Amino acid sequence: MARFSPTAPHLPRSLLLPRMTLPTKTLDVVGIGNAIVDVLVQADDAFLADHGLSKGTMALVDEAQAERLYASVGPGLETSGGSAANTLAGIAQLGGRAAFIGRVRNDQLGGIFSHDIRAVGAQFDTPAANDGPSTARCLILVTPDAQRTMCTYLGASVNLEPEDLDLDLVRQAHLLYLEGYLWDSEAAKRAFIAAAEVMRSSGGQVALSLSDAFCVDRHRDSFQELVDGHVDVLFANESEICSLYQTDSFDAAAEQVRGRCRVAALTRSEQGSLVLHGDEAFPIAPFRLGELVDTTGAGDLYAAGFLYGYTRGEDLARCGRLGSLCAGQVVTQLGPRPHSSLKELVAAHLG
Amino acid sequence: MARFSPTAPHLPRSLLLPRMTLPTKTLDVVGIGNAIVDVLVQADDAFLADHGLSKGTMALVDEAQAERLYASVGPGLETSGGSAANTLAGIAQLGGRAAFIGRVRNDQLGGIFSHDIRAVGAQFDTPAANDGPSTARCLILVTPDAQRTMCTYLGASVNLEPEDLDLDLVRQAHLLYLEGYLWDSEAAKRAFIAAAEVMRSSGGQVALSLSDAFCVDRHRDSFQELVDGHVDVLFANESEICSLYQTDSFDAAAEQVRGRCRVAALTRSEQGSLVLHGDEAFPIAPFRLGELVDTTGAGDLYAAGFLYGYTRGEDLARCGRLGSLCAGQVVTQLGPRPHSSLKELVAAHLG
Numbered sequence: 001m002a003r004f005s006p007t008a009p010h011l012p013r014s015l016l017l018p019r020m021t022l023p024t025k026t027l028d029v030v031g032i033g034n035a036i037v038d039v040l041v042q043a044d045d046a047f048l049a050d051h052g053l054s055k056g057t058m059a060l061v062d063e064a065q066a067e068r069l070y071a072s073v074g075p076g077l078e079t080s081g082g083s084a085a086n087t088l089a090g091i092a093q094l095g096g097r098a099a100f101i102g103r104v105r106n107d108q109l110g111g112i113f114s115h116d117i118r119a120v121g122a123q124f125d126t127p128a129a130n131d132g133p134s135t136a137r138c139l140i141l142v143t144p145d146a147q148r149t150m151c152t153y154l155g156a157s158v159n160l161e162p163e164d165l166d167l168d169l170v171r172q173a174h175l176l177y178l179e180g181y182l183w184d185s186e187a188a189k190r191a192f193i194a195a196a197e198v199m200r201s202s203g204g205q206v207a208l209s210l211s212d213a214f215c216v217d218r219h220r221d222s223f224q225e226l227v228d229g230h231v232d233v234l235f236a237n238e239s240e241i242c243s244l245y246q247t248d249s250f251d252a253a254a255e256q257v258r259g260r261c262r263v264a265a266l267t268r269s270e271q272g273s274l275v276l277h278g279d280e281a282f283p284i285a286p287f288r289l290g291e292l293v294d295t296t297g298a299g300d301l302y303a304a305g306f307l308y309g310y311t312r313g314e315d316l317a318r319c320g321r322l323g324s325l326c327a328g329q330v331v332t333q334l335g336p337r338p339h340s341s342l343k344e345l346v347a348a349h350l351g
Numbered sequence: 352m353a354r355f356s357p358t359a360p361h362l363p364r365s366l367l368l369p370r371m372t373l374p375t376k377t378l379d380v381v382g383i384g385n386a387i388v389d390v391l392v393q394a395d396d397a398f399l400a401d402h403g404l405s406k407g408t409m410a411l412v413d414e415a416q417a418e419r420l421y422a423s424v425g426p427g428l429e430t431s432g433g434s435a436a437n438t439l440a441g442i443a444q445l446g447g448r449a450a451f452i453g454r455v456r457n458d459q460l461g462g463i464f465s466h467d468i469r470a471v472g473a474q475f476d477t478p479a480a481n482d483g484p485s486t487a488r489c490l491i492l493v494t495p496d497a498q499r500t501m502c503t504y505l506g507a508s509v510n511l512e513p514e515d516l517d518l519d520l521v522r523q524a525h526l527l528y529l530e531g532y533l534w535d536s537e538a539a540k541r542a543f544i545a546a547a548e549v550m551r552s553s554g555g556q557v558a559l560s561l562s563d564a565f566c567v568d569r570h571r572d573s574f575q576e577l578v579d580g581h582v583d584v585l586f587a588n589e590s591e592i593c594s595l596y597q598t599d600s601f602d603a604a605a606e607q608v609r610g611r612c613r614v615a616a617l618t619r620s621e622q623g624s625l626v627l628h629g630d631e632a633f634p635i636a637p638f639r640l641g642e643l644v645d646t647t648g649a650g651d652l653y654a655a656g657f658l659y660g661y662t663r664g665e666d667l668a669r670c671g672r673l674g675s676l677c678a679g680q681v682v683t684q685l686g687p688r689p690h691s692s693l694k695e696l697v698a699a700h701l702g
Contacts, residue, residue: 042690075440075467075688078429089426108459108485116426134459334685337426339393 025204027123027173028096028311032165032188032195033084034157034181035102035126036136037109039076040296040334043141047073048149055143056239058150058212060184066153069139078109079335080116081138082157083211084179086297086336090304090326092122093342096311099123099169101195105156109135116337126164129156146292146331158185162194170195171202174311175233177303180211180240183219196230205262207233209303210240217243232262233310235303241266254281263310265320267302267327269295275320284320287328287349297336301326305342318350325349376555378474378524379447379662383516383539383546384435385508385532386453386477387487388460390427391647391685394492398424399500406494407590409501409563411535417504420490429460430686431467432489433508434562435530437648437687441655441677443473444693447662450474450520452546456507460486467688477515480507497643497682509536513545521546522553525662526584528654531562531591534570547581556613558584560654561591568594583613584661586654592617605632614661616671618653618678620646626671635671638679638700648687652677656693669701676700 048055051069061069070076080089082102091098100117104110106128113135117124136155140148160182170176176199182188196206208223208231210216216223223244227234234257238250241264245256250266254274257264264276272286305326309319326342333339399406402420412420421427431440433453442449451468455461457479464486468475487506491499511533521527527550533539547557559574559582561567567574574595578585585608589601592615596607601617605625608615615627623637656677660670677693684690 070466073470075431075470076463077686077690078463080426112427112429115421119424119426334690335428339428339685 025172025174026097027099027169029088029091029175029177029307030099030101030170030173031084031088031177032101032182032192033179034082034136034154035085035104035113036082036138036152036157037113038079038081038138038140038296038335039070040079040140040142040294041073041076043073043143045143048141048143053141053149053151055149056147057214058152058181059214061151061153063133063153063155066137066139066151069151073139073141077334078112079337080113081336082136083181083209083300084177085113085117086300087177087209087303087307088122089117089120089337090301090342091308092120093338094304094308094326094346095343096308099173101126101160101165101169103129103156103160103164104135105129105133107134109137110156125166126160129159132156132159140296142294142296142334146295148294148296154185158188160185160188160191162187162191165191165195167195167198170198173199173204175205175207175307177207177209177307179209180215180219180223183215183222193230200230205232206230207235207303207307209299210234210236210244213239213243216240220244227257227260233307234261234264235267235299235306236264237267237269237299263316265302265306265323267299273302273320273324275316277316280316282317282320284317284324287325289328290332292331294334295331297330298327300336301330301338321350322346376523376525377448378450378520380439380442380526380528380658381450381452381521381524382435382439382528383452383511383533383543384530385433385487385505386436386455386464387433387489387503387508388464389430389432389489389491389647389686390421391430391491391493391645392424392427394424394494396494399492399494404492404500404502406500407498408565409503409532410565412502412504414484414504414506417488417490417502420502424490424492428685429463430688431464432687433487434532434560434651435528436464436468437651438528438560438654438658439473440468440471440688441652441693442659443471444689445655445659445677445697446694447659450524452477452511452516452520454480454507454511454515455486456480456484458485460488461507476517476520477511480510483507483510491647493645493647493685497646499645499647505536509539511536511539511542513538513542516542516546518546518549521549524550524555526556526558526658528558528560528658530560531566531570531574534566534573544581551581556583557581558586558654558658560650561585561587561595564590564594567591571595578608578611584658585612585615586618586650586657587615588618588620588650614667616653616657616674618650624653624671624675626667628667633668633671635668635675638676640679641683643682645685646682648681649678651687652681652689672701673697
């Protein structure tokens with residue numbers, strides 16, 4: 001099975017040039033995303049229906065809508081979130097060298113976000129905004145079937161501008177990870193493309209998560225272009241990849257994406273995932289580690305495990321199993337940041 | 352077994368005066384306490400030792416200490432807390448009519464605290480401070496043995512002054528619940544005594560939780576006087592009641608407290624609790640509802656269950672079982688606010 005390295009794909013590790021002659025890379029992955037604090041609340045299906053929310057998806061709300069919705073829900077549990085941020089935190093927890101770029105406001109929630117991502121060892125140096133909207137919040141409604149439905153107030157996170165990007169940080173990493181959600185902000189999208197170009201020109205790779213089927217729907221053409229032109233590793237779940245290629249058939253969508261990027265990792269909840277590369281396809285079984293509690297962060301942690309393996313040159317099947325294992329852990333708890341040691345989990349299950 | 356009512360103790364409910372002739376009481380319990388947001392983090396015994404923290408207790412820290420400590424811990428999970436606030440939230444979740452008095456700042460954490468206590472149906476109308484210290488935070492270090500060790504920055508909560516007290520609210524309740532932690536603030540203590548006097552003169556009862564052995568140690572004389580002169584229902588755990596009467600023997604402490612207040616409910620972790628009233632003693636078995644995860648809120652939820660029964664005129668053994676059941680639930684999850692329905696729990700276990 002092929003072993004991968006972002007600097008020399010398709011070559012077994014033994015054929016790599018000695019480290020000294022490669023560009024100095026001090027990070028495995030740098031990620032750009034919305035810096036968000038999650039508010040987890042319990043809700044039932046009737047609540048989703050009453051508020052016109054579509055289960056399992058993410059809806060954008062403005063501050064007034066966010067406050068009205070918050071006033072109508074039960075008590076919450078607050079935890080740092082944000083899709084790419086969860087992935088970078090997961091990579092750091094696994095022992096990878098990770099940095100996150102995203103914008104908070106200098107308020108209490110911004111303090112929580114900054115603390116939590118640094119506390120797991122990820123680098124996070126984007127200066128907090130001193131004025132403007134408050135730190136982004138995502139109200140996550142967890143239904144009894146453990147599904148999560150999200151309402152996001154983007155707040156300060158949409159004010160990430162290209163000039164905020166620390167391009168040196170991007171150059172220091174083997175891989176740049178981008179969340180599709182950023183496409184909802186014109187400024188963040190520009191920052192995103194600029195970073196992808198810098199990463200490619202510095203010899204690294206670009207990974208993208210499609211984030212949400214509705215998000216794909218809003219930006220389909222743009223995402224298709226991006227996948228064809230800039231993306232090495234694509235993450236998508238079944239509804240996202242089907243939305244990207246406007247088909248109801250997973251198999252048809254999988255055939256469509258083949259060859260458009262180096263690797264596509266397609267997740268299918270309890271059916272596990274499928275990793276595609278050229279003509280190869282690696283079906284990955286899911287890990288069931290306990291009772292299903294809350295699916296928040298499942299996709300983010302899949303990407304974390306996968307990219308941790310990928311940037312270490314692991315074979316693609318093992319990358320998929322690492323992703324599957326991390327996703328399997330996070331769905332057994334509330335919230336998207338693992339409460340138990342991912343390192344120990346990997347040692348126990350994947351040696 | 353004796354049935355209790357705050358307005359006519361020792362009389363079976365059938366002998367109570369018709370409701371119409373009693374003073375109009377629209378609330379079961381009003382509580383005064385520190386309004387706190389908890390930050391739950393995982394820690395090991397070595398961390399406690401390195402920071403000079405005594406397991407299972409609460410230490411007060413100033414803002415700078417709180418920030419230094421926060422910077423040294425792992426990622427957190429934020430949830431509304433505060434001892435009396437947890438109890439009042441629990442009473443409301445059980446279906447009791449509950450109000451809380453305590454002070455937050457008008458900041459993001461204050462918004463979270465206010466939302467969460469109102470979201471379970473408790474009344475909370477204390478105006479938020481517009482200036483001064485930020486909303487109180489408690490860093491709760493949860494060790495692998497599920498014990499919690501707390502470091503509290505009291506922030507805005509210590510600025511609760513007697514003039515902030517809504518005495519009409521106090522008069523509307525059958526019972527006033529006070530947390531011993533308030534004794535650490537001179538102003539709050541004065542507010543506390545004023546409220547107790549108003550409650551007594553309006554025909555209601557006063558309950559006190561001793562909160563923490565070190566807190567008892569700081570204010571022993573004052574607490575003894577309070578128990579003898581103002582308290583109808585006393586809640587204490589083993590180390591607190593032993594500290595109050597400066598003895599190593601639980602039995603000796605239990606003998607000391609007998610008759611000094613109407614009812615003493617003494618909790619003993621996995622040994623259950625002992626409810627004392629006059630010459631009677633009711634040993635209450637603990638409920639083991641699942642794996643022990645985090646003992647945060649165990650005492651607070653015991654008081655919630657107990658007072659919910661007590662203000663409904665239930666017999667003392669059932670009050671104890673209600674307390675024991677609610678405490679048994681909260682220790683199976685992270686944080687002091689039950690994530691599952693206490694009403695359903697009572698229906699399932701105590702009919």
